[in-house]
Each structure stands twice: as structure tokens, then as C-alpha cells.
Amino acid sequence: MADIVIFVEDGYEEFELWVPYYRFLEAGLTVEVVGNERRIYTGKHGIGVEATATFSGVDLAGVRALVIPGGHAPDRLRLHEAAVELVRKADAAGIVIAAICHAGSVLVSAGIVPGRRLTSYRSIRDDLLAAGADWVDEAVVVDRNLITSRTPRDLPRFLPAILNALE
Numbered sequence: 001m002a003d004i005v006i007f008v009e010d011g012y013e014e015f016e017l018w019v020p021y022y023r024f025l026e027a028g029l030t031v032e033v034v035g036n037e038r039r040i041y042t043g044k045h046g047i048g049v050e051a052t053a054t055f056s057g058v059d060l061a062g063v064r065a066l067v068i069p070g071g072h073a074p075d076r077l078r079l080h081e082a083a084v085e086l087v088r089k090a091d092a093a094g095i096v097i098a099a100i101c102h103a104g105s106v107l108v109s110a111g112i113v114p115g116r117r118l119t120s121y122r123s124i125r126d127d128l129l130a131a132g133a134d135w136v137d138e139a140v141v142v143d144r145n146l147i148t149s150r151t152p153r154d155l156p157r158f159l160p161a162i163l164n165a166l167e
Contacts, residue, residue, distance in 0.1 A: 012049070014043040016070050038053065
């Protein structure tokens with residue numbers, strides 16, 4: 001398996017998938033895009049990406065980080081039990097989990113937010129608070145292995161935080 005696993009579903013935010021994807025490649029890391037099925041997924045703005053592996057097929061051995069882009073995809077991702085279970089297992093193993101924008105909703109479904117300090121896109125703040133998170137409005141928040149961010153404009157702070165966590 002790759003160093004970095006990026007989750008995908010239809011409606012993903014292109015900037016939040018492609019900018020990290022290429023930044024990780026530039027850093028010499030291997031990256032795999034993973035979906036519920038091996039197929040092409042279409043982003044919010046019509047750009048497609050191919051998932052070359054499935055959630056149920058991911059072996060976390062060797063995986064250093066899971067990255068969950070936002071957009072409309074998290075609402076679909078959280079319905080896939082294999083994706084949610086992968087997040088739970090990664091958290092239990094201390095693997096870096098990086099979630100941006102609406103991706104915090106997947107963390108809620110995985111049950112890993114109680115007592116954790118994090119941020120997100122403003123519209124899911126109440127959901128995170130109701131799930132027991134300590135929500136703050138900051139560009140990037142690191143709480144142990146969990147790294148969260150708000151929007152594509154925060155990518156210049158989000159990506160260095162992920163890379164620093166991998167050192």
C-alpha cells in the first residue's frame with residue numbers, strides 16, 4: 001500500500017484532493033486514491049479521478065496518512081462502512097488522519113471526535129460540537145494524529161502540518 005491514502009467519492013472538492021496529491025508526490029511519497037469501488041469519481045467542478053483501490057482492500061501496514069477531502073463527498077463517504085471502519089482503525093493505530101472542509105463529518109461517523117480539538121468548514125461546526133469535539137475556527141489544528149483544516153484557502157498551512165507529522 002502507498003504512504004498516503006486519499007479518500008474519494010463523487011462530489012469531492014478538486015483542490016482538496018489534487019493539491020495534496022501532487023504535493024505528496026513532490027515530497028517523494030507514494031499516493032493511492034481509494035474509493036468504495038475502483039472507478040472514476042467526478043468532483044464538484046467536473047474533474048474526474050480514478051480510485052485504484054477500495055476501502056475494504058486497504059491494508060494499513062505501511063500507510064502513514066489518510067487524507068479525506070471535503071466538498072459533497074464526505075456525505076457519501078460516511079455511508080460506506082468500510083471507509084468509516086478504515087478511519088477507526090487508522091486512528092487506533094495512530095496513523096495521521098487529515099480531514100479538510102466537510103470531511104469532519106466522516107470523523108463523526110467514525111466516532112473519533114469526542115474530546116478532540118479540531119476545525120472544519122463552518123457549516124458542520126454544530127455537528128462536530130454535538131459529537132463531543134472541541135471545535136475552533138483556525139486554519140489548521142493538530143490534535144495528536146488528527147489534522148483538520150477549513151477550506152482550500154487553508155491548504156498552505158494544512159499540507160505543511162501533514163508533512164511535519166510524517167517526519
